[in-house]
Amino acid sequence: MIKIAKNRVSVWAVIGAVLFMIGQVVTNLYLPNLTSDLVNDGVAKGDVSYIWSVGGKMLLVSLLAVIFAFGNVLLAARTSQTLGKNLRRDIYQKVLNMSDDEFDQVGTSSLITRTTNDVIQIQNVAMVALRMMIMAPITLIGASFMAYQKDAQLTSIFIVVIPIIVVFIGIIMYFAVPLFKAMQTKTDKLNLVFREGLTGVRVIRAFVRDNFEQNRFDGVNRDYTNNARKVFSIMAAMFPVMTLVMSGTNIAITWFGGHLIANQAMPIGNMIAFMTYAMQILMSFMMLAMVFVFIPRAQASADRIQKVFDLKTRILEPKDPKKFSTDEPAQLDFDDVVFRYHGAEKPALIDVHAHMKAGQTLAIIGGTGSGKSTLINLIPRFYDVEQGAVRVNGLNVESVSKHDLQDQIALVPQKAVLFKGSLRDNLLYGNAQATDDELWHALEIAQAADFIRESDGLDTFVEQGGDNFSGGQKQRLAIARALVKKASVYIFDDSFSALDFKTDALLRQALRQDKTVNQAIIVIVGQRVSTVADADQIIVLEDGKMVGLGTHQELKENNEVYREIVDSQIKEGSASNE
Numbered sequence: 113m114i115k116i117a118k119n120r121v122s123v124w125a126v127i128g129a130v131l132f133m134i135g136q137v138v139t140n141l142y143l144p145n146l147t148s149d150l151v152n153d154g155v156a157k158g159d160v161s162y163i164w165s166v167g168g169k170m171l172l173v174s175l176l177a178v179i180f181a182f183g184n185v186l187l188a189a190r191t192s193q194t195l196g197k198n199l200r201r202d203i204y205q206k207v208l209n210m211s212d213d214e215f216d217q218v219g220t221s222s223l224i225t226r227t228t229n230d231v232i233q234i235q236n237v238a239m240v241a242l243r244m245m246i247m248a249p250i251t252l253i254g255a256s257f258m259a260y261q262k263d264a265q266l267t268s269i270f271i272v273v274i275p276i277i278v279v280f281i282g283i284i285m286y287f288a289v290p291l292f293k294a295m296q297t298k299t300d301k302l303n304l305v306f307r308e309g310l311t312g313v314r315v316i317r318a319f320v321r322d323n324f325e326q327n328r329f330d331g332v333n334r335d336y337t338n339n340a341r342k343v344f345s346i347m348a349a350m351f352p353v354m355t356l357v358m359s360g361t362n363i364a365i366t367w368f369g370g371h372l373i374a375n376q377a378m379p380i381g382n383m384i385a386f387m388t389y390a391m392q393i394l395m396s397f398m399m400l401a402m403v404f405v406f407i408p409r410a411q412a413s414a415d416r417i418q419k420v421f422d423l424k425t426r427i428l429e430p431k432d433p434k435k436f437s438t439d440e441p442a443q444l445d446f447d448d449v450v451f452r453y454h455g456a457e458k459p460a461l462i463d464v465h466a467h468m469k470a471g472q473t474l475a476i477i478g479g480t481g482s483g484k485s486t487l488i489n490l491i492p493r494f495y496d497v498e499q500g501a502v503r504v505n506g507l508n509v510e511s512v513s514k515h516d517l518q519d520q521i522a523l524v525p526q527k528a529v530l531f532k533g534s535l536r537d538n539l540l541y542g543n544a545q546a547t548d549d550e551l552w553h554a555l556e557i558a559q560a561a562d563f564i565r566e567s568d569g570l571d572t573f574v575e576q577g578g579d580n581f582s583g584g585q586k587q588r589l590a591i592a593r594a595l596v597k598k599a600s601v602y603i604f605d606d607s608f609s610a611l612d613f614k615t616d617a618l619l620r621q622a623l624r625q626d627k628t629v630n631q632a633i634i635v636i637v638g639q640r641v642s643t644v645a646d647a648d649q650i651i652v653l654e655d656g657k658m659v660g661l662g663t664h665q666e667l668k669e670n671n672e673v674y675r676e677i678v679d680s681q682i683k684e685g686s687a688s689n690e
């Protein structure tokens with residue numbers, strides 16, 4: 113937990129909170145002492161002026177206690193909120209830099225729980241640490257000393273009371289701590305099922321699995337609630353038992369103190385002060401119990417967050433990054449690339465090679481799971497090759513900074529992602545400096561201008577996930593966004609399969625006619641032969657192996673696998689025409 117807080121809170125705020133708390137405890141300890149003076153030397157002797165002077169002092173000390181408490185709460189709250197803010201910032205930053213591989217190790221739902229619920233646990237415990245954790249031990253020592261000062265004989269009551277409390281708190285901790293720790297993983301499960309239900313709501317309805325999903329959610333919800341109920345039932349026992357112990361202690365003090373007063377062995381003011389100190393001692397134990405229960409849960413949260421920070425980024429920045437030369441023409445090379453997913457037995461790509469120049473189009477075709485997306489993911493360095501090299505504009509992608517590399521690449525992923533906001537904001541994502549004319553130009557090439565013009569133009573509102581557009585429209589907008597960016601390599605990962613044949617053809621034609629794109633390299637992953645047929649080079653993948661490289665004509669003549677794909681699509685076409 114200390115590791116998590118380190119460098120994320122102001123040391124001065126922590127020191128300030130501690131000092132204020134010490135001030136608060138000292139004033140709290142001094143007040144009962146003044147009360148006993150007031151009773152012994154003022155009330156008992158009828159000395160009104162003494163009562164006024166001690167009363168005034170008490171008022172002043174109380175005022176000081178309030179100021180110290182206020183200062184402490186203010187700084188503790190600031191510190192815990194700043195800690196939470198910085199943790200959320202750092203987790204988000206880490207997540208943005210994660211490779212897909214690392215992302216899968218934690219999972220989206222768990223990452224959300226860690227950024228929200230786990231951070232809140234740490235925030236809470238930081239607050240508790242800067243208040244109760246400081247207050248309890250100082251009060252315990254101070255109040256014990258002061259009580260002993262007031263009457264040494266009466267302190268023997270604690271020989272009976274304290275072991276009772278310690279045993280009781282021990283029992284509570286034994287049962288509550290594991291349950292408290294389990295709360296976080298149960299929250300994770302709850303979020304996971306809830307999130308899956310939300311994202312898959314259409315599939316659930318289509319398969320009429322509402323009841324099944326409801327039961328699944330009820331299961332995890334019940335599990336979470338039962339755990340929480342148990343924890344809070346155990347904790348609920350703490351307050352009545354502590355109240356009972358406090359009342360018992362008060363009765364014992366009054367009983368034994370009464371005898372001492374009757375025997376004139378102790379002034380009455382001392383007994384009143386002693387009672388207050390006894391309560392402070394017992395309250396300190398209660399605070400310590402709370403601290404000991406809270407800390408393990410927060411520690412579990414801290415470990416979960418630290419695990420995210422400790423995930424090793426396998427995609428490392430080069431020590432001495434090279435720079436792309438601005439006047440170099442675009443170039444893309446796959447030099448005998450071999451790639452394997454982390455922990456996978458066999459490589460996902462074997463000996464892939466291709467060399468593309470400015471203005472050329474490279475297409476990648478193959479069955480599902482043949483490695484097409486994997487290959488293009490190597491260009492922006494989402495993963496690193498095991499053997500061989502990927503070069504952009506003549507430089508190995510591992511020798512330039514990730515930022516510079518990704519700046520050269522415009523990618524349209526297989527699943528189009530749009531952000532909530534205006535269409536203009538979405539398009540400017542590719543290039544914040546682009547003018548409206550440039551945005552419209554990109555929309556024209558992407559064959560999206562017509563339906564956007566019919567809507568609210570660049571101000572068209574995009575709902576979360578682009579849900580107010582059809583699959584094909586979403587794809588075209590994602591293509592337009594990529595085109596707004598001036599890049600050396602434009603990658604379209606199966607982006608044309610959601611388009612009808614005519615739009616697909618028009619789009620690819622418009623792409624080649626654009627003077628910026630014409631200077632770049634286009635990489636198209638496609639399922640349809642018609643999409644890839646015009647490409648300068650086509651890579652044919654089968655089970656991760658490159659089984660063909662050439663133009664459509666060459667492959668049709670010499671490549672078995674490609675011919676099979678062509679034939680199957682001709683049959684499919686004629687079957688659908690029948």
Ligand SMILES: Nc1ncnc2c1ncn2[C@@H]1O[C@H](COP(=O)(O)OP(=O)(O)OP(=O)(O)O)[C@@H](O)[C@H]1O
Nearest residue numbers: 212453456460478479480481482483484485486487
């Ligand atoms: N993150 C991953 N971790 C481990 N294996 C993966 C991962 N992503 C893909 N694979 C595996 O790598 C192989 C190639 O997957 P890839 O997504 O590149 O295929 P694809 O040709 O693009 O398929 P599709 O046309 O269906 O999108 C598959 O066997 C897949 O199971």
